[in-house]
Amino acid sequence: MSRPDDSAERSAEAGNDFRSYYGQPIIKEPTWKVPDVPAYLYLGGLAGASSSMAVLAELTGRTHLNRTGRVAAAVGSTASVVALIHDLGRPARFLNMLRVFKPTSPLSVGSWIIAPFSSLTAAAAASEITGRLPLIGRLTSISASVLAPAMTTYTAVLLSDTAVPGWHEVYRELPFVFAGSAVSSAGAVGMLATPRGEAAPARRMALAGSALELAASHRMEQRAGVIGEVYREGRSGKVVRAAKVLTCVGAGAALLARRSRVAAIGAGLCLTAASAATRYGIFEAGRVSARDPKYTVVPQRERLANEGAASG
Template sequence: MVPEAEFTSYYGRPILKASPWQDDIPAYLFLGGLAGGSALLGAGADLSRRPALRRASRLGALGAIGLSFAALVHDLGRPSRFVNMLRVAKPTSPMSVGTWILTAFGPCVGIAAAAEVPRLVPRPLRGLVRRAARPAGLAAAALGPAVASYTAVLIADTSTPTWHESYRELPFVFVGSAAAASGGFGMLLAPVAEAGPARRSAVGGALLELAASQRMETSAGLAAEPLHTGRAGALLRASQALTLAGAVGTLLGGRSRPLAAASGAALLAGSACTRFGIFHAGQESARDPKYTVVPQRERMAERGD
């Protein structure tokens, strides 16, 4: 245990403001990862002729991106002004960059998914959708990893101590979590004969997530403390257990349908817990002035101020 740091504050009040974001945002982080990973799996399944995995992944990607878009708009103070995001393109604003990535990603995912449910497509468009599905799916796959990783920059590019101080590892935690979730989703819905790539991707993602999270603990210093306490700590412990159990289950029983489904569900739940845990740890780190003052004082002492 780290000894209790001594610091001065103004009546113990926060210096920073925690983000005004509700649970919409961690849900968005999770769903964006699931969508990005599923777009990749869908394109891979398409090219390697695995129709059931392709179908599950494409439809999963569309569902996830649709829900994440709804979460994003719902969280705005003025949802009716969502389109104001499209009046500028700003590389200094990860939210602006993300909006444009999603604007390109969404329609591609939509076309690829539409080809899976031709009866829902208006008759005159069916031929077009069928021909466009593969190129659209490949474009979605090209953008998918960006959808999964940019959200790490989105939260790291703030003054919120836990998010900012973990900016080096956070993109790796997030893409690992995304690969685990989308792999888990594929295992849940596709038959084991086709789900091999989903299993490998899930295990690889889970290992990357666990390893990057470990590294984040050490490099974030004092700002890593909220990752262990309270609600965030409980969520992240659950995430670790679920991710580990899902990965082990996949390795040992991935070829059994019930075990594959259970492991897939565990990986999905683990990924969601990761995002909610990191989100709430950041919120907590902004509310306690300790995480603002102590690291800044240490930084000043190192500089010799």
């Protein structure tokens, strides 16, 4: 029986031996713009996890953390929509995506997640800030939290549903990476904007999210075979490594944040930067994989070989 490491080694060897006739890309590189789409990926995840944090804080009587979560969810989701619309070019294109609901299309489903979520979090934050209509604020906050898990991970499904090898080949792990990054970023905001006496849940979120993100990222790169190169080499590799270092430093500081406001601020800043870097690194790795025909052909050949061996 072959080990996963053996499969990764065979994939790497196949990648080293690959030659194309002209070296031209087989698939078209995504036309999504920087920083619009990386910001959209980061802000949406932050908003979703912050919404969950707000509801849990309200249930446990942490008023400051509840306010932080509501405001972060509203600002994050609204800014996420703005970034998406800016990438699309005009608001009408976003509105057109809401004309029809297609369960088989991650883009359609995502549009129907982000639109009501943004409206609900905006209403919850407005109630929290003004002090008016508290019942409406509570109901909209709870309603938004129902959509929060999907909000944190649907962008991972959106990326992995494309033909881009750097995203499609890691479709199993990518939602877990995004979920961990989102939870970590929400915990970071909670530590930055909430008094230490109420920030314990935010610290736990930061630590749990960091652990999930690091574990899922490690698994993703191990299982990716030759595709793993785009997460280790070049500019995208440098950004991904920087994100991991910042995550480790931020998690370490979070362990000290209970007794030190300076540590809490340091942890919050490191984990915020790490989450943004994770999204940008993954986005850039996908674009790199689309440019090189090796990353399209070698995994396909490997799958065909495995299917042939299984049927034989």
